[in-house]
Amino acid sequence: MKAFISALLGCDSDPTKSKLGILGYVKGYYGCIEAQGRGSLHCHMLIWLQGGLNPNEIKKRVIEDPSSTFEQRIISFLDDTICNKVPDKPTVSVDIPSNTYHPCAMRGTTMSGYDSELMLTEDAINLDIHNLVQYCQVHWHTSTCYKYCKSGEPKICRSGLDPLNVTLLTTFDHVTGELIMRCLDGLVNNFNITILRAIRCNMDIKFIGSGASAKAVLYYITNYITKSQLKTHVAYAALERAVVKLGQIDSNDTPVTTMSKKLLQKCAYSMISEQELSAQQVSTYLLGYKDHYTSHTYANLFWTSFESFIERSKPSPECY
Structure with missing residues (x-):
């Protein structure tokens, strides 16, 4: 991650040493490392660019001054930065390592x-x-794509990927100011060619x-970072185990308050002991990453506390 931030984003711990990166001059970034169901680690990162406008400012410039080159310049930047189509195979046949071995294992x-x-020719690289x-x-x-689909309803991929989701050109809706990104292949996740060649693993870039995409991303991030790492069925199993252990104590000799405290303590210990940690997560912690x-x-x-303060200052009856 440090190499990605330094070499590709051009960022340095000393802002005066930061340089132009793949996406431009980076103003700030925040990334969280998360383990997926099978344990492998991946990063979710937000990147702010120097001079980047917020959605309202972009909308204002596009709608209020349609004769300017701003709209075309931002579209050109995005189309050059974000790809979503499998590049064509070169017409010249070349024997390269990724023909034989998994591309992610090759440098x-x-x-x-x-x-x-x-190997350094354009055909080999392409x-x-x-x-x-x-x-x-x-x-x-x-089957995972359709696990939330109900019986009898049409199957829709929960990732929103479908071969029919094709948009040939990136455009702005001049009525709403919404940016509609180009999508040349509905089954290909967005990627940046330079970043993909460097990290050589799956990625998604947006x-x-x-306003619509900003709200969608905000909802996704909020929902993502607040989700419980402890599965409900595991929590109930831990609670049951704590209650069983507590039943082994002689209640006649123990005050009720002590019993209650021990119950909470045993519940906490049981839940902590039932947390699922992958080998990658443990290794990352031990290595100090x-x-x-x-x-x-x-x-x-x-x-x-913040919510309680706001509620006391200005109650919202409609929330109840």
Whole structure:
């Protein structure tokens, strides 16, 4: 992650040493490391660019001054930065490492046993990118895609990926000011070619450029970071185990308050012991790696206290 932030984003702990990155000059970033169901770690990151306008400012400039080049310039930037189509195979046949081995396991086209000069040709590099996108970015529907679909209803992928989701051009809706991004292949996740070639693993990249997309991302992030890591069935099992253990204590010799405290204590210990941690998470902790990366220092917001203060200051009857 440090190499990604430094080499690709151009960021440095000393702001005066930051440089132009793949996406432009970065003003700030915040990324969280999360483990998926099978344990592998991945990062969710928000990146703010120098000079970047908020959705309302973008909307205002597009609608109020349609004759300016602003709209076309921002569309050109986005189309150049974000791709969502498998690149065509070169017409010239080239034998490269990712033809034989998994592209994610390769460090580009250079490898012992292959013609070093041929591996640096444009055809070899383009074929490697084709293989990489094909393996990493193309979505294949599985039963997991439809696990929230009810019986009798049409099956819709919960990731929103469908071959019919095709938009040939990136455009602005001049009535609403909403940005409609180009999508050349409905089954390919967005990617940046340079970043993909560097990290060589699946990725998704989105531009938050309209009110609708900003709200959707905000909802997703809020829902994501507040979800419980402890599954409900595991919590109930831990609670049951704590109650059973508590029943082994002689209640005649123990005050009620002590019994209550011990119940809470045993519940907490049981739940903590039932937390699922992958080997990757444990290794990351033991090696002293971070679980989040940020360019700034943030103050803690104690949401419950904040919400209570607002509610006392200005009650909202409609919320009850």
